[in-house]
Amino acid sequence: MQRSTPYLAVDIDVLERNLSAMASTAAGCGAVLRPHAKAHKCVEIARRQLAHGAAGLTVATVSEAEVFAAAGCGDLFIAYPVWASPARADRLRDLAGRAALRVGVDSAEAAALLAAAVPGLEVLVEIDCGHHRSGVLPAGAAGVAAAATRAGLRVAGVFTFPGHGYGPGRREPAAADEAAALHEAAAGLTAAGFDATVRSGGSTPTAPVTAPGALTELRPGVYALGDAQQVELGTCAWAGVALTATSTVVSSSGRRVILDAGSKVLGADQPPWVTGAGRLPDHPDARLTALSEHHATAVFADDAAVPPLGARVRVAPNHVCAAVNLADELVVLTGGRETDRWPVAARGANT
């Protein structure tokens, strides 16, 4: 009997091709690969990334680090300005005892708390290369490194996230910004006598256009599973979308059909430059014009066959990181047949 929709499914053959391709991309630009596990949150996918030669994993939170450390990953970078509040300090100490741990820092205040929690903890100074989120400007890196060193942390270099590369035509300039900012920040650290061995950056859009030697470490995440945003950015072909939601047509009116995969399955990410609330890989000309919690409105072109009531339709979410975080498990497909189910072990791991 067919499984009730909606559910998320991963094509394992597509996944493996994606992992292999990014391993080659990283090697081609002379960087080690440290994939961001927030984009899949699955131990099984992390293990495959490590088998493809990844140096370790990137995570966003201490609780994500706890999940992957418990699964045996011994090398973790929390790419976030971790605030070591008392409740988090004990957890960081435990983690540092179980894995090679590195975290992000962008202020003297955060450094002091981190050092009190885990004396000698290895940190990378976060740099703002143009995304204007967390991080200091390159000229401020040495100041943070000095504060971190005084507090008793071990500075190993710098990291950034070129998030402003998400948008049509933006990835090349963002990759250039990233390289320049990491270079300037690392030079500042070196000039002030600090270790700047690590220059970590990278994202799925910018990784393929990263100049050889610009970074020592790449941290893309979405590339493993792909999503509609990457297709619309031109950084992923339809054949590279490994994760889709299987949905059912539950209502129909002319060229408009309602699918039962809504924002509680796909996520609601919709930057201004995308064409809709997700895409239909098997109907690339259709558009998802609206999304409610349990309804996706798909509109088909005048000359297209419209899937009938009860038909199953695959939906590529706009942002796979949001979609996996809504699911308890991923259905695994091999050659189109269900062969396994993988728990989304780090779903909801936000602290």
Next chain:
Amino acid sequence: MQRSTPYLAVDIDVLERNLSAMASTAAGCGAVLRPHAKAHKCVEIARRQLAHGAAGLTVATVSEAEVFAAAGCGDLFIAYPVWASPARADRLRDLAGRAALRVGVDSAEAAALLAAAVPGLEVLVEIDCGHHRSGVLPAGAAGVAAAATRAGLRVAGVFTFPGHGYGPGRREPAAADEAAALHEAAAGLTAAGFDATVRSGGSTPTAPVTAPGALTELRPGVYALGDAQQVELGTCAWAGVALTATSTVVSSSGRRVILDAGSKVLGADQPPWVTGAGRLPDHPDARLTALSEHHATAVFADDAAVPPLGARVRVAPNHVCAAVNLADELVVLTGGRETDRWPVAARGANT
């Protein structure tokens, strides 16, 4: 020791006031209240709604119905065009044996499957009153009722969702559309000899402007917890926002601070008419200008005090339904102190 952020907290006194106010609103327009449980997904909140006189619960999916039936709620309406696929048919039959069950239908095809799954199941015909999602136009209601009756279902009336009332200045016309569409559809059913006892509608924005006698049943959901969208629509005061995410300032640059509650805690809903990615109830002039998975960018006005690094800041999500579905539990506050934790029992219940 303070709990690690981010987490969702519910102020129980605000919740109780909201439940009481909506019970009065429903009574004032002569309708029974059947709150939508998708907006909280918590058994404890559902019980309080029933204690305030609700006739039963509305849910969006069979799996949500299963959660609330297991918790003892004996009267459930699945306000959705349920597609009774073989995998879902058995579950519907089980549910119908445990609770008074009613579901939505908007096509002859769906009616045939529902009748095969649960002969004699009670249904409401879904009407499109202007939101243009699922549902038939009022003139088509009698046709669906006839098909449902022929298939062996028991038609009890009509329902709609005035979702086009979400937007500044839109709730009054949407409530008028809703009343007119339900009236026309019910008249069509009656004229064709079908039961049209139930005229069910309502949403948090439209409920307070629903004309007495226009509906027999109101199904608002968000009102229980409130959210930033409702504040910006003018349908909820800050004092009515019962659920907030507690976050920490983890990075700071001038008048911009980064909070650790991102889209994986708040959800990413952001319709064009809102002022940002959520709001800060204790800093109503600040704006959330960007949201990543684990970062909210808050910008403060020139003359406002900016919360320092490490400060805890409450964030009201734009759409509370999305936020609760991302959490495993809600921290319960009484008089500002943590007194309990409620599991989000129906989190992820999408099938």
